[in-house]
Amino acid sequence: MSITKMHYKDKKNVLGYILTFVVLLAVLVICMPFYYIVVNTFKTMQDATFHPISLPGRITLDNYINALKIMNFFRSFSNNIIITFFTVLFSVFICSAAAYPIARRKTKLNSFLKFYFVSGLMVPLQAIIIPLYLVMKSMHFVNSFHGIILLYIGTGCAFNVFLYQGFVKTIPYDIEESALIDGCSPIRIYWSIVLPLMQPITATVIVYQAMITWNDFLSALLFLQSSKLQTMVLAVNSNIGSFATDWSNLICMMVLTILPVFIFFIFMQKYIIKGLTSGAVKG
Amino acid sequence: MKIKQIKQELSYEILVIPAVVLFTIFSVLPLLGGLFLSFTDWDGLSFNFKFVGIENYINAFTVSDVFLISFEHTLFIAAVTTILFTILAIPLAVILDSKIPFTKFFRAAFFFPSVPSALVVGYMWSFMLSSSSYGFVNTILGNFGISPINWTGDPTLAFLSIIVVQLWGWTGWHAVIYIANLQSIPTEYYEAAKIDGANIIQSFKYVTLPLLTPAMSMSILFSITGAMKIYDIVYALTGGGPGTSTYVVVQAILKEGINLGKYGMANAASIVLFLVILVITLIQQKVMSRREEGMT
16 A cells, blocks of 8 residues: 555545556557567568568467577477476476475484575576686586576575575475374475465476576576587577678567567466565565 | 484475585586686696786776776666666556556556567667667657767767667566555545645655665665676677677676687686675675664
């Protein structure tokens, strides 16, 4: 409940209308680049050159057909899917498993491990990229899916473990305790009791890890040099130079890259915003 | 009993192993390795190297000016964008939290630009700002009789472009943080302020703003640390140019380290980047927690 809510009624809706109008204008400005690239993808080169802002006179799909071929869409898209899927899948299991004993068992080892992972939150990927490059090279992880997937899991660990162990504290201990008395092993308890209860935070982890992995450029540029392993972002990047004057295919590639993310956003919006704001409320 | 207890604790710790191994290999080892190498003259090839003390740190900032200027540029972008995010996102959040129609759609529209890859966003904007006949911005300006401007060809305009694109991309994201905070402020506070005779501006200044400290703390922290790590968008939009006039830290580290093989200097600069981010985080958290304490 904010200040505008309080006073908006007093002014007999006038303020409300003005604000709506201002926001609408701002939204138009925000959406403009998307409109502009999308609308030009359907135009012929000539049409785009002379009437860049207007709607296409005659719709052509030639640009898309070219773009799909040039960026090798189906390969780069499936590369993205494979990398993101396995990164997210293993991140969920590995990080939730680690967070469970760290948050639940009060031992010296666990308080050290908690500190160990939390201090990882302070280490940006960008500041360790050179030694990371050396690690990847020495382990022969350059140009391999398993290499970059392990890298994404490893560099995302600190944040995911942090999210999970914060959540474990909110799960009541009773159920686990009775399972423990019944002779359940810790791994069994984690797998069949704790992991299912972690569902809400797992949604956040999935959404964020997926977005980070899908959009990554820096690590992908360094560690996926072979054109067969190219992700969509890399495909756009490697084709940018060859179209200095003719943008028509390139903007199609941009649209094709943004579109899956847009669809993901439409369906996952709730979780994206929840993940962000649950952190904000805690400060 | 004791041994049984240890055994039980160890059976829990099996769960930790995969995460610890991966985290150590891909985060801790590189950090410690980078720190170690920053004090040696290792050339990236042989196993012969010796300790050179802080020579790499001195060289990184004296031999050429590439790191110095890239730190200057990055800090400049961090300062300007952080100030502008705060100025723009708070009013935006207040409006989007009010009872105007379509707020759900508006919030999504403002938030979405932060979702796609920064690299593609950067390329999209370089298309928008292009000086060819395609360029949206120059086409619009052309309608007003203004001749095409080479947005990324001039140092000042190139910085302006980077900052505008950052604002376009992330103001809505910051607004969402503020909206969550605004929703946690009880209505009674505004009613009390109103009874005391406060007008809109006064109740914004004395009720809303101080209670927004937690969101502000988070927004500022993300803005500064995010800007220190900036790379994709600059790479796509200006490529660090014209010349090196918009070069940023990550770009300099990659070029000097990986392309030119100056591992010592690049590692030294990486450690400095890490420390800058660490110090900013610690200072900011201390200041904000003191402000929060002062309030309650």
